[in-house]
Amino acid sequence: MGDMRKGYVSERFMIVTKKDDKVVDPNKFPYAPGNESMTNPSVLSLVAREGMLQRLQDNEDEYVKNWSIRVFESKNPIVSIESENSYSERPFYSEPAYGYHYIVVATPNKKDTFATIDIEQWSNVLVVVQDRLRWLYTQKGVTYVSIYGYHGELAGNTNPPPHLHLLTFSTIPPIIEEEAEASHKILNEKGVCPMCQVINEETAGPRQVLQTEGFIAFCPWSPSYPYEFWVSPKKHTTSFSKITQKEINDLSLILRSTLGGLSKTIKNVSYNLVFHLSPEKKNSRQIHWHLEIYPITKPWSGLERGYGIFLNDVSPEQAAEKLGAACRKELAKLVGIT
Numbered sequence: 001m002g003d004m005r006k007g008y009v010s011e012r013f014m015i016v017t018k019k020d021d022k023v024v025d026p027n028k029f030p031y032a033p034g035n036e037s038m039t040n041p042s043v044l045s046l047v048a049r050e051g052m053l054q055r056l057q058d059n060e061d062e063y064v065k066n067w068s069i070r071v072f073e074s075k076n077p078i079v080s081i082e083s084e085n086s087y088s089e090r091p092f093y094s095e096p097a098y099g100y101h102y103i104v105v106a107t108p109n110k111k112d113t114f115a116t117i118d119i120e121q122w123s124n125v126l127v128v129v130q131d132r133l134r135w136l137y138t139q140k141g142v143t144y145v146s147i148y149g150y151h152g153e154l155a156g157n158t159n160p161p162p163h164l165h166l167l168t169f170s171t172i173p174p175i176i177e178e179e180a181e182a183s184h185k186i187l188n189e190k191g192v193c194p195m196c197q198v199i200n201e202e203t204a205g206p207r208q209v210l211q212t213e214g215f216i217a218f219c220p221w222s223p224s225y226p227y228e229f230w231v232s233p234k235k236h237t238t239s240f241s242k243i244t245q246k247e248i249n250d251l252s253l254i255l256r257s258t259l260g261g262l263s264k265t266i267k268n269v270s271y272n273l274v275f276h277l278s279p280e281k282k283n284s285r286q287i288h289w290h291l292e293i294y295p296i297t298k299p300w301s302g303l304e305r306g307y308g309i310f311l312n313d314v315s316p317e318q319a320a321e322k323l324g325a326a327c328r329k330e331l332a333k334l335v336g337i338t
């Protein structure tokens with residue numbers, strides 16, 4: 001479909017997508033129940049029946065109804081396995097934007113957000129994401145699987161209900177490559193994982209937002225965005241695809257609490273949520289996986305766009321104090337209910 005191009009001299013990637021006029025109108029809520037025919041058939045529809053979750057999928061002419069989570073290939077994919085060959089060399093570097101693009105709809109309810117769905121639903125979503133991630137890594141030409149979601153108009157979400165994108169690349173995205181290379185270098189030189197060290201330093205410090213049994217949320221020392229925070233397993237883990245159901249439940253609790261707290265702290269908040277996971281190919285550099293949440297509170301200035309230097313008028317210490325108070329309240333409510 002599209003081309004992945006690099007700059008004349010820089011390593012920065014961009015994708016030229018082809019505009020498809022047939023693409024469905026998001027204002028018609030194609031991801032909502034009743035509009036299943038507006039999307040590709042599901043490869044998985046989770047349906048609660050008699051207290052059990054059944055794993056079903058759409059047939060050619062029959063759509064599974066009453067689903068609680070639905071997974072299908074995007075009708076407007078950013079990458080595709082039907083790419084034509086379009087390799088070329090610098091200064092006009094280009095490679096096919098080859099890959100798979102799946103959508104995981106996290107709830108049938110249009111009014112729900114990532115900050116309102118319950119912990120159990122979050123756990124089911126994470127299990128579904130984990131399954132799809134494992135499957136994607138068995139496919140040809142998949143070097144990296146990116147997982148991301150968004151909330152709010154400033155973050156580009158005009159298409160409820162809330163959903164996550166799973167998008168694969170035949171190359172490792174530059175930010176992951178950079179984190180993995182830097183981690184590897186520090187691990188080699190000092191014998192410790194830098195993220196483990198960070199967690200050690202940030203635990204109970206002025207930038208901690210929340211802790212659960214196995215996870216910690218904190219505002220990073222040099223955040224690009226006001227109220228940016230990261231969620232990371234406390235113990236050294238490089239693979240999200242291997243975490244247990246118990247760890248998934250714990251992750252759901254901290255995600256739901258922190259996203260709930262963020263929504264209480266900033267009215268009508270918009271944010272991006274991204275998974276930073278290790279590439280799962282043999283011999284690839286690993287990272288201590290984590291999630292990063294970027295609230296979008298203001299447009300970028302020329303400094304951000306032109307120089308890559310981020311201006312932030314809320315210090316991470318101030319942000320952590322406010323977020324911490326709101327997130328602890330959310331956590332208390334959730335634990336009280338469950």
Ligand SMILES: [Zn+2]
Nearest residue numbers: 193196236288
């Ligand atoms: Zn680590």
Ligand SMILES: [Zn+2]
Nearest residue numbers: 179276290292
């Ligand atoms: Zn990261």
